[in-house]
Amino acid sequence: MKTATFPLSAGGLTLTRPVGTVLDDIGLAVPRGKISVVIGPNACGKSTLLRCLARLLRPDEGEVLLEGDPIDRQKSKQVARQLAILPQNSTVPEYLRVFDLVARGRTPWQSPLSQWSRGDALAVERALALAGVEAYSLRPLSELSGGQRQRAFIAMILAQDAPILLLDEPTTFLDLPHQIELLDLVRKLNRESAKTVVMVLHDINLAARFADHVFALKDGKIHREGAPGDVITEATMRQIFGLDCLVIPDPLHGCPHVIPR
């Protein structure tokens, strides 16, 4: 497989819905091996953008390139071996056990005739350990807390063994300690397994702390992008959120910290 400069990129992405333009001629390139975070006000098209990148939504115009080739012209199964997505809402059968959920992550590597190879078994064990969900691998999802559930889903997309991970607001419904725990896990995966991560986050301070690269979206356009220190500034916050705030360096981590006035 040839290696493109950017593992995932998009050009001219436009999506119009009856309510208005959701994505307006967006072009972006995701840096390899980095954590990119998409931020922006509600209804600015953050999730829509991520869903387009993951081929869950087809844009009206423009195209998404995965390793340099149009994503919708590659076989879905091949795409799934390179790119894993954790969507925001999932309807999961209550009776499903964590182990079985994680095992489903192997789907792109399986076929109806080969549903449990040695490689599958190994990858599932690795994913369970990496996400730290071994302790409750036999419990049904319905018995788990929100944080445990989310970890189980992370384990599922880890079992998928794809170098690119897309996460759509992975911290929703989690309390602060669990949010930090989950994002620490994401960072560990990025640093130790060299995963390229793109995620949508609501909380700007968490974005500032965990991102290597930030895309700031407003009205379906990328308003600014770059390192957190360059993007998360008082001026940008005013422009994209209309927020009057003070930005100081975080005393613990050195990243920008936003304090609304």
Add this chain to the structure above:
Amino acid sequence: MRRPTAVTWRCFAFSGRVNPQTLVLTVLTLAILMSVSGLALYFGNYPLTTAEISTILFQQGDETPDIVIWYHRLPRLLVGIGAGAAFGVAGALIQDMLRNPLASPDIVGFSSGAATGALFTVMLTGSSFWVLPGAMVGGVLSAAFVLALAWNKGLSSARLVITGLALSLFLMALVDIMMARLDPLTAADIMKWLVGAFPSPEWGDVVLIFGALIILGPFALWQGFALKSLALGDDIATGLGLNVSTTRLKILFLSVGLTACAVGVAGPLPFVAFAANPIARRLSAASGAGNGSPLLGAAAVGACLTVLADLVCRSLPIGADLPTGVFTAMIGAPLLMWQLTLEIRKGVI
């Protein structure tokens, strides 16, 4: 670390994982099916002993008992097994595909569509040769109609059931108009078939339904793999590399095809397709399985239900000839009400 107990098999590039409880339950259901089948061969108006039956089955017997078994009880039993299994798989496919226990061919009007199509072609051509194509076309048309009307960014249970009900009522009226042109005797026979009955099937019917199972069954099992990821929702399934729309279409055609064949030989037996999968699933979920669609289990349960209902309808002393569908409805309708109550309580409807 803790792993689920599972029977893993690997052979060259092929491999799979089966829950032992699921295995035991499937074998158990098959055992029940065998015993019910035995009873179905044993009971009837013409008394026969077990010794006589085994003589007839495995050697040559006397003339009349021979005819009773080979031309009445055995084909009827086999059509019951085949049609029940086909209904069971057809129901499981579409219920699991839409993640909706109410979306079975008999509830949402595919069966009545197939029946109307079959009836229409028979009356038009005057021969029963076109029953199957007619049932197929009727089934596909009604499926397309119901799904198109009920689809609104996904399928809601309520819309699906009500649209299916409306279609069934409309088709019933259509059938009544068609039947008005028939002589009373034929009309009575057809009425019985429309409730779901196979009082005197021929060996051709047996060949037809088992042929359909042999041809379509492997495809259904193949799609069972796709159903595993579809169960997690469209987004996750797409993320896992499944082409959701094409898979839906394939599964829909398989389900309608199996339904049409089953309706062709046994009439639109109500509730078998609806009940088989939930029963099979509840059995396997209770045992902690929950891996994949229990298509084989649904087939076995569907066959059991049908043969059992047919046996009861044959051996009740009330009247000689109640259609089998009456009894599947008596088992299935309370199940439907129960399911509806569950959905209402969950706030889905």
